[in-house]
Amino acid sequence: MTQNPTQRDxxxxxxxxxxxxxxxxxxxxxxxxxTHPVTDVRVxxxxxxxxxxxxxxxxxxxxxxxxxxxxxxxxxxxxxxxPLPWLPGREVxxxxxxxKLPLPGNSIINVSTDIEYHRPIYIGETLNFWDVATDLSxxxxxxxxxxxxxxxxxxxxxxxxxxxxxxxxVQFRFxxxxx
Amino acid sequence: MTGINPADVDAGFELPVVxxxxxxxxxxxxxxxxxxxxxxxxxxxxxxxxxxxxxxxxTIALQGFADRFVTDWxxxxxxxxxxxxxxxxxxxPGDQLVGAGRVVRSTRDGERQRIELxxxxxxxxxxxxxxxxxxxxxxxxx
Numbered sequence: 093m094t095q096n097p098t099q100r101d102x103x104x105x106x107x108x109x110x111x112x113x114x115x116x117x118x119x120x121x122x123x124x125x126x127t128h129p130v131t132d133v134r135v136x137x138x139x140x141x142x143x144x145x146x147x148x149x150x151x152x153x154x155x156x157x158x159x160x161x162x163x164x165x166x167x168x169x170x171x172x173x174x175p176l177p178w179l180p181g182r183e184v185x186x187x188x189x190x191x192k193l194p195l196p197g198n199s200i201i202n203v204s205t206d207i208e209y210h211r212p213i214y215i216g217e218t219l220n221f222w223d224v225a226t227d228l229s230x231x232x233x234x235x236x237x238x239x240x241x242x243x244x245x246x247x248x249x250x251x252x253x254x255x256x257x258x259x260x261x262v263q264f265r266f267x268x269x270x271x
Numbered sequence: 272m273t274g275i276n277p278a279d280v281d282a283g284f285e286l287p288v289v290x291x292x293x294x295x296x297x298x299x300x301x302x303x304x305x306x307x308x309x310x311x312x313x314x315x316x317x318x319x320x321x322x323x324x325x326x327x328x329x330t331i332a333l334q335g336f337a338d339r340f341v342t343d344w345x346x347x348x349x350x351x352x353x354x355x356x357x358x359x360x361x362x363x364p365g366d367q368l369v370g371a372g373r374v375v376r377s378t379r380d381g382e383r384q385r386i387e388l389x390x391x392x393x394x395x396x397x398x399x400x401x402x403x404x405x406x407x408x409x410x411x412x413x
Contacts, residue, residue, distance in 0.1 A: 138304040144339040167334035174306035206355035
């Protein structure tokens, strides 16, 4: 399972030096487009995972009465721009600064995620986002290993540019202690 | 699931605790439900190489559970305006994930009540994350 090179490459962060990472602070990523619209099936899969019986996510009419249109769980925001692992006729790439900021350390773990929602996510819309790295720490040592804390700010919107949410994320990019 | 009357919410109120048993099925559902195929959530050998016990839930699953904890109490009319989650530990198959929290502040914001919550998600052994959530609820006509 660990020998699957396709999977390892696609989800691995870009390698480089601290200076190379620092030089890209403030650089905006390309827009990453969700390949599929927000659907009730994906919402049901997600709600079954967390056992969320909120009628907004199981009863379209009840949801529309409250929000004007049926809505999806706000926590699903980032799922709607995740690419499938294979798509016909194209390379699947995670082309945003959270993954593309060159740094030493091949492992990542999320430290904090602060999301401000400007409005609900609606069933039927297709989301996209871009991000920018805004801060990079000096080298730090934690119980997981040695690395850097990277802060990124991502803007999520729908296909007509209607802003949905702003995500400020801190990630630890590190070389595992056991490596 | 009708929810609370927002005008009656006071600081200090403790929300009802919510628990979720985390099994391998739950962790395997994480990539299925979120399309997040980072190997820490689907490859136990990779996860162990990272210093983790096994595959673990992703942040998106924990965010959803934290929101469910809030809306189970507040009801479907609550709008999650902001949620800040600070990760402390991972959640593995075999863990019992428990949400607990309280109202920190409740203020009127025009026709809506702004309710700020301090939440902790824990397992039987660890604090998993600290969460600050702000929700907005339309005030009911008097």
